Amino acid sequence: MKSRVNGPFVLPVRDIVRKPGEMREHRFQVTLPEKWGEGIVVVEEGETVDLDVRLESVHEGILVSGTADSDYTGVCGRCLTDITAPVEVEFQELFAYPGEEETDFEVQDDHVDLETLVRDAIVLSLPFQPVCQPDCPGLDPNTGEKLTGSAGAESTAPIDPRWSALRQITDQDGEADGRAAEKEES
Numbered sequence: 728m729k730s731r732v733n734g735p736f737v738l739p740v741r742d743i744v745r746k747p748g749e750m751r752e753h754r755f756q757v758t759l760p761e762k763w764g765e766g767i768v769v770v771e772e773g774e775t776v777d778l779d780v781r782l783e784s785v786h787e788g789i790l791v792s793g794t795a796d797s798d799y800t801g802v803c804g805r806c807l808t809d810i811t812a813p814v815e816v817e818f819q820e821l822f823a824y825p826g827e828e829e830t831d832f833e834v835q836d837d838h839v840d841l842e843t844l845v846r847d848a849i850v851l852s853l854p855f856q857p858v859c860q861p862d863c864p865g866l867d868p869n870t871g872e873k874l875t876g877s878a879g880a881e882s883t884a885p886i887d888p889r890w891s892a893l894r895q896i897t898d899q900d901g902e903a904d905g906r907a908a909e910k911e912e913s
């Protein structure tokens with residue numbers, strides 16, 4: 728792996744190296760210099776990734792764990808509508824001291840570079856067959872037009888009758904009562 732001291736995902740570890748028990752937390756944001764992913768949805772170049780990272784000094788190296796949040800964009804795999812949706816991943820990996828452990832990641836001098844770790848976690852969690860909504864009816868095989876799923880109905884009508892029942896409940900009770908009901912159930 729190439730060492731890139733100035734990469735956007737590089738974090739300093741100088742003050743905790745070889746001090747087991749020491750811990751540092753970093754919250755930062757990276758604007759992607761290139762797109763991530765090769766599928767029909769990707770995290771675009773220029774998209775921001777929010778990171779919440781914990782670095783723990785352990786005997787073998789630096790244990791890196793945290794979460795990364797971003798948005799992916801692309802098209803629905805069924806109807807080709809443009810979609811944007813959030814992606815959130817958790818990651819944890821040991822960055823070992825050079826020569827100490829067989830590992831994919833190493834502490835490099837006085838820093839760790841999280842780019843590969845975070846990119847792989849996000850790319851692997853992108854949906855392989857993304858849809859604009861769980862019950863997207865897709866395209867009409869004859870006309871190529873987007874199916875509405877409920878011929879003749881107004882476009883604002885929900886497709887599944889169970890949703891309309893749910894919506895009525897929410898409308899009547901309001902949000903506060905809805906929360907109270909949830910509490911009773913649990």
Ligand SMILES: [Zn+2]
Binds near residue numbers: 858863864
């Ligand atoms: Zn769709």
